[in-house]
Amino acid sequence: xxxxxxxxxxxxxxxxxxxxxxxxxxxxxxxxxxxxxxxxxxxxxxxxxxxxxxxxxxxxxxxxxxxxxxxxxxxxxxxxxxxxxxxxxxxxxxxxxxxxxxxxxxxxxxxxxxxxxxxxxxxxxxxxxxxxxxxxxxxxxxxxxxxxxxxxxxxxxxxxxxxxxxxxxxxxxxxxxxxxxxxxxxxxxxxxxxxxxxxxxxxxxxxxxxxxxxxxxxxxxxxxxxxxxxxxxxxxxxxxxxxxxxxxxxxxxxxxxxxxxxxxxxxxxxxxxxxxxxxxxxxxxxxxxxxxxxxxxxxxxxxxxxxxxxxxxxxxxxxxxxxxxxxxxxxxxxxxxxxxxxxxxxxxxxxxxxxxxxxxxxxxxxxxxxxxxxxxxxxxxxxxxxxxxxxxxxxxxxxxxxxxxxxxxxxxxxxxxxxxxxxxxxxxxxxxxxxxxxxxxxxxxxxxxxxxxxxxxxxxxxxxxxxxxxxxxxxxxxxxxxxxxxxxxxxxxxxxxxxxxxxxxxxxxxxxxxxxxxxxxxxxxxxxxxxxxxxxxxxxxxxxxxxxxxxxxxxxxxxxxxxxxxxxxxxxxx
Numbered sequence: 001x002x003x004x005x006x007x008x009x010x011x012x013x014x015x016x017x018x019x020x021x022x023x024x025x026x027x028x029x030x031x032x033x034x035x036x037x038x039x040x041x042x043x044x045x046x047x048x049x050x051x052x053x054x055x056x057x058x059x060x061x062x063x064x065x066x067x068x069x070x071x072x073x074x075x076x077x078x079x080x081x082x083x084x085x086x087x088x089x090x091x092x093x094x095x096x097x098x099x100x101x102x103x104x105x106x107x108x109x110x111x112x113x114x115x116x117x118x119x120x121x122x123x124x125x126x127x128x129x130x131x132x133x134x135x136x137x138x139x140x141x142x143x144x145x146x147x148x149x150x151x152x153x154x155x156x157x158x159x160x161x162x163x164x165x166x167x168x169x170x171x172x173x174x175x176x177x178x179x180x181x182x183x184x185x186x187x188x189x190x191x192x193x194x195x196x197x198x199x200x201x202x203x204x205x206x207x208x209x210x211x212x213x214x215x216x217x218x219x220x221x222x223x224x225x226x227x228x229x230x231x232x233x234x235x236x237x238x239x240x241x242x243x244x245x246x247x248x249x250x251x252x253x254x255x256x257x258x259x260x261x262x263x264x265x266x267x268x269x270x271x272x273x274x275x276x277x278x279x280x281x282x283x284x285x286x287x288x289x290x291x292x293x294x295x296x297x298x299x300x301x302x303x304x305x306x307x308x309x310x311x312x313x314x315x316x317x318x319x320x321x322x323x324x325x326x327x328x329x330x331x332x333x334x335x336x337x338x339x340x341x342x343x344x345x346x347x348x349x350x351x352x353x354x355x356x357x358x359x360x361x362x363x364x365x366x367x368x369x370x371x372x373x374x375x376x377x378x379x380x381x382x383x384x385x386x387x388x389x390x391x392x393x394x395x396x397x398x399x400x401x402x403x404x405x406x407x408x409x410x411x412x413x414x415x416x417x418x419x420x421x422x423x424x425x426x427x428x429x430x431x432x433x434x435x436x437x438x439x440x441x442x443x444x445x446x447x448x449x450x451x452x453x454x455x456x457x458x459x460x461x462x463x464x465x466x467x468x469x470x471x472x473x474x475x476x477x478x479x480x481x482x483x484x485x486x487x488x489x490x491x492x493x494x495x496x497x498x499x500x501x502x503x504x505x506x507x508x509x510x511x512x513x514x515x516x517x518x519x520x521x522x523x524x525x526x527x528x529x530x531x532x533x534x535x536x537x538x539x540x541x542x543x544x545x546x547x548x549x550x551x552x553x554x555x556x557x558x559x560x561x562x563x564x565x566x567x568x569x570x571x572x573x574x
Contacts, residue, residue: 008039014173015040017075018067028059031067036131038173041067044075133178134170136216140229141166145221149230150182150212153351155190155248155550156432156557157485162212163228178216180236183209189235189246190549193557195570200556201549210235210244218348223313224359232348245543248487249347255491255498255541256343260392263501267494268397269346270322270339270386270474273353273482276374277303277331278367278572286367286572288331299326299333306364310335313356319349328379339386339474343490350383350486370482371571372431373438376564380439382446383482385490386464387497388474389415400471406510407454407472408463413507416452416461416475418500419493420508423450423460423479424521425535426496427528429489430480434558435567437524439481446478449518451511459511460521479521495541525558 008016016039018031034041045060060069070078140148148169151161162182169177186208191201199205212233219231235247243250259265278286292298300307307324314321320338327334335353340346354370361368373380388399389411401409408416419426431437440446447460454463454472462476480489499505511518522528529551532538539547 013039015042017042017044017079019044035067037175038134042075043067043069044072045069046071131175133176133216136219137166137170137177140221141170143221144227145229146227147229148178148181148219149228150214150233151230152184152189152212152233152235153248153485153487154188154192155246155485155488155546156192156194156553157483158192158194159351159355160184160188161230178214180211180213180238180241183211183238184235186210186244186246189244190546191553193553195557201552203545203548204246209238210246211238211241212236213241215344218345220317220352222355223316224356224363230352232351245545246549248485248491248546249344251541251543251546252347252487252491252494253344255494259389259494259498263498264392265389265398265501266341266392267343268339268341268388268390268474269343269490271337271346271350272334272382272384272386273337273350273357274327274332274334274370274381274383275354275357275482276329276369276371276381277306277333277361278369279365288329289366291330292326294326294328296326299331300324303333306360306366307333309360309364310357313360314353317349317352317356319353319356329375329381330378332379332381341390343494347486347490354482367572369568369571371567372433372436372481372483373564374568374571376438379444381481382439382478383480383484383486385477385480385493386474387415387477387493388412397473399475400473402471406463406507407465408507410504411501412472412475414500414503414505415497416463416500417505417507418497418503419461419475419477420450420452421500421505422496422535422538424528424531425538426489426492427479427522428525428532428554429492430477430484431528432485432525432554433483434525434560434562435564436481436483437522438564440479440521447521449511449520451508451518453511456511492538492541496538499537525554529554529558 016034018027018041031041031043043060145166147163147165149161149163151159153159162184164181169181185206187199187201187204187206189204189210191199191204193200213236214231214233216231219229221229232249234250234253235244236242237244243254245251256267259267277289279289281287290299290302311321311324320340321335322338323334323336325334326332335357337346337349337353340349357368370381372382388397390396390398398409399412399415400407401412404410406413431440440448442448443458445457447458447462449460451459452461452463452475453459455465456462457478460477460479462478463472464474464476465471466473477493522531532551542550
């Protein structure tokens with residue numbers, strides 16, 4: 001039984017010795033189950049008081065392949081009992097082997113009722129989770145995979161992972177070998193800047209660790225490292241197994257669950273990932289691979305092998321790509337991930353896509369750079385996010401309403417207004433570095449004032465219109481870049497929009513020549529952090545523990561004096 005297995009595992013039992021009546025179906029089933037669970041099972045084949053030798057042999061035949069068969073003497077030679085008091089080993093005295101009795105006298109017959117009634121077929125249930133993790137590990141091993149990277153992303157967007165050999169997990173011989181496979185110090189989840197392993201959060205130390213619990217739906221074999229699979233994890237308290245408040249992936253999951261349970265909606269999100277390609281030149285320096293302009297064909301021609309490799313490897317990871325094109329800056333490309341109603345998977349895909357691009361570029365002798373700004377004279381790299389929503393159980397876009405003047409439903413308008421109300425604070429998550437603010441400003445196609453419009457690339461919130469239906473379909477959030485933790489930024493943006501929905505906020509007029517005087521947005525990381533300090537709603541979503549650590553580290557980074565050249569050199573690994 002499951003309880004018996006739990007007891008035996010906690011006693012560190014690895015072998016089972018089965019002695020006695022071996023002809024019963026339940027005994028045979030127990031031996032089979034024990035073997036399936038990884039126990040080493042031995043059956044003593046001459047210590048059975050079966051009714052007959054024939055009956056005994058039938059019972060033994062049923063256990064063939066699931067256990068080894070030894071005689072009593074062979075077993076006793078393997079078994080020793082030690083007296084811990086005097087440290088002397090004493091062999092268990094030999095027991096006489098039972099003889100099969102061909103004829104029993106009536107005086108020796110046991111008249112007690114030993115019958116067992118087994119469950120009816122309709123009553124039978126199976127633990128469907130039992131053993132599937134081991135089966136998965138064996139399948140991965142058969143595919144040539146040797147390691148699994150258990151991965152998380154800290155609050156400041158550093159990918160942290162540990163690689164565990166698959167053979168080690170299989171040899172754990174437990175039903176769920178991937179449960180709590182490894183741990184990482186708590187301070188690593190929110191207390192360390194992205195440039196050093198020196199704690200800057202006053203509330204976090206190295207005195208506690210968090211276990212990593214894998215989400216197996218995210219597991220991917222890495223095409224650029226085919227001997228390795230990677231799985232995204234949530235962080236949990238090592239004693240209580242409660243989800244840690246420092247876990248940003250867990251925070252996004254909680255926000256999505258709240259949207260379903262309290263508001264009755266599910267979100268749909270798309271992402272546009274911009275990056276630049278650099279190549280080593282003859283002088284030992286690095287420079288962009290071309291000097292092309294927006295939507296130019298030159299990068300697609302010159303980098304066809306690279307682009308094709310990226311696309312193939314994303315396809316191998318089931319990451320759908322909608323579009324690839326050249327962007328405005330030298331050596332700049334954009335990969336558009338398809339719109340998805342699986343928000344958590346989309347967030348994972350952003351991370352997997354960035355990792356794939358970096359590694360494929362290295363394979364082709366280039367460096368892929370996601371730094372928001374690499375040159376003051378060229379456009380920067382963004383991570384544009386598109387949002388809409390639908391009612392739970394429905395496939396219809398609830399963001400759109402063609403009967404209204406804006407083409408947006410009342411709830412869609414409230415969602416946008418909720419984001420606008422908190423936009424100055426949200427920048428501390430979506431533009432979380434000093435370099436992030438070098439990219440934004442008037443004329444940069446990012447938006448620099450607090451407003452919205454339809455199909456206007458100079459506003460921070462742009463309502464997008466479908467090319468075929470001519471209907472408003474989603475709102476694009478432009479003030480984000482790849483230095484942001486994708487789980488954290490999505491959680492905070494969605495929370496702001498949800499507050500607008502729940503409060504029924506009325507959307508302000510769209511930007512136009514008649515109302516051009518809009519409030520300006522923060523121009524630096526310090527300014528956005530100051531806005532966050534006064535945003536009680538977003539602080540409540542963040543939670544006190546994560547808030548304290550996040551603010552401390554970001555303020556440390558904001559006050560560090562770094563030049564653009566130093567930032568670019570760090571991004572290029574120089």
